[in-house]
Structure formats: structure tokens, C-alpha cells
Amino acid sequence: MMRTLVITLAGLLLLYLAPGGLCQGCVAPRTHLQPHIGVTYTVVDGVNQSFNDSICVIVPQGSFFFNVMDVAQKRDFGRFSFTYTLSVWGAYITSVRGLEADNSQRTYWQLLSNGIPLKLGAGCYAVSHGERLEVRFSTY
Numbered sequence: 001m002m003r004t005l006v007i008t009l010a011g012l013l014l015l016y017l018a019p020g021g022l023c024q025g026c027v028a029p030r031t032h033l034q035p036h037i038g039v040t041y042t043v044v045d046g047v048n049q050s051f052n053d054s055i056c057v058i059v060p061q062g063s064f065f066f067n068v069m070d071v072a073q074k075r076d077f078g079r080f081s082f083t084y085t086l087s088v089w090g091a092y093i094t095s096v097r098g099l100e101a102d103n104s105q106r107t108y109w110q111l112l113s114n115g116i117p118l119k120l121g122a123g124c125y126a127v128s129h130g131e132r133l134e135v136r137f138s139t140y
Helices: 002-017 065-075
Strands: 036-045 052-060 082-087 090-096 107-113 132-139
Touching (some): 052 065, 065 082, 090 107, 090 132
Antiparallel strands (some): 036 052
16 A cells, blocks of 8 residues: 555656646747756745845756756755645645745745746746746735
8 A cells, every 4th residue: 555655656746747747838948059047046035024045046958947946955955945745736835944835824935937926836837048036935
């Protein structure tokens, strides 16, 4: 039973995170101009105003928002650590720097690109060179 559960969960993880996975629009646009791109990634506590940190990140062309978050976390865990859960819609960001989203407090982590809220999740949004990405702790 436990082995079956682990194999099933591992398979689901691959489906969620693989390009063209369960999420609509998960295939990044392909261009042949640059093998790597640079983006600015910012984490902001928009509720308590306790932090606002940015980092420049280089990722392979065709990367997703989630990949940028992962690279930033590896470079500076203290300022860019995050956790997530998987749902039928893909990866859902549950905390950044230990600050957790909380339904009872009506808080969540909003994803933005160049100041505009995204309609796709972190695992589905393909990033572009020069983009300013942000995760902002917000209320609804």
C-alpha cells in the first residue's frame, strides 16, 4: 500500500512539473536567441511590510517562475526560501521566508510579472529575459 502511494505521488509530481504537464500553457515559448536569460526576482511582505528583497537570477531559456524561485532559494536560502504544495492546478506557494499563507487570515502569496498579477501558477508561467518577477504576501 505505502509503496503504491509513493509511486503514485512521484508520478503526479512528474506530471505537474514536466513541461506540458497537467497545467494548461505549461510549454515555454522557444526562441534560439539566448541559451540563458536574466530576471529579477523579488519577495515582498505586502501585509506586515517586514521584508522586501530582490536578487538577479540567471536561468536557462524556457524556464518557469518556479525555476527562478528554486535558483534564488539555492543562492540565498535565508532571504528566498519557500515551500509549496501540489494540487490539481499545480504548485501552490504556501510560504516564503517562513511566512505562511493562511486561509483564516485571508492571506496568500500573489505572483506578479512587471507589477501585473499572473493568471498562471509558478509551475506554468514561462519567464522572459529582463522580466521583473515578484511573490507578494497579500490579502483577499
